[in-house]
Amino acid sequence: MTNNDWLIILGLVIIFALAMYAVILWRxxxxxxxxxxxxxxxxxxxxxxxxRILAQSLVTGQLPVIEGAIRIKVLLDNYSGARRADLDVRVFETIYDATAHIPTHQAWKDLPKAQRKLHERQMETLEAQHRSEVEQVARVLSNGVRPDDQGAAGRRQTAE
Incomplete structure (x- = not known):
């Protein structure tokens, strides 16, 4: 065997090794x-x-309208799956945007009473304006987010 034959064999071995490495990386x-x-x-x-739980709690009155709308909006922002065609969640975004400036947690507790009352009145006004629309969308969401939805509960029952 000549040097050229050895170089060809070495080249083929290197090509084969690189191809195997590419397959491993692709896998x-x-x-x-x-x-x-x-x-x-x-x-x-x-x-x-x-x-679904938040929407049902909102519909049954176990969760305040403003708090429920904000929580649902945040969860929907993080949800990346398919959505029902009849799902219009703009009301949640409206409430979220209208209350974004209101402090929460300890910052709320630290507010002077007059400022808290002002924010509470604003939230009451928002709730009065949007309650029926929020409850209507919450009813739709309580049946699930997905188009074919029986929701997570339906998929669990199917799996069992």
Whole structure:
């Protein structure tokens, strides 16, 4: 065998090794994509269940309208799955935007009483203006977020 033959064989071995390495890397990428897809779906199912619970609590009066609208809006912002065609959540965004400047938690407690009363009146006005629309959208959400929805509960029953 000549030097050229050895160089050709060495070149083929290197090409084969690089091809195998590329296959290994591609399989890792594919597995990672599958894992991310599965985690996103699990997250969406969890968020969907939380949205459904909040919507049902809002409809039954167990959750204040303003607080429920804000919480549902935040969960919907994080939900990335398919949505029902009849789902119009602009009212949640309206309430969220109108209350974004109001302090929460300790900052709320630290406010002077007069400022708290002012914010409370603003929230009462928002609630009066949007209560029926919020409850209507919450009723739709209490049946699920997905188009084919029986929601997470329906998928759990199907799996059993």
């Amino acid at each position: 890792r990428v594919w597995r990672n994509q599958q894992l991310l897809t599965r985690k996103e779906e699990e997250r969406n199912v969890r968020l969907e269940g939380d949205i």
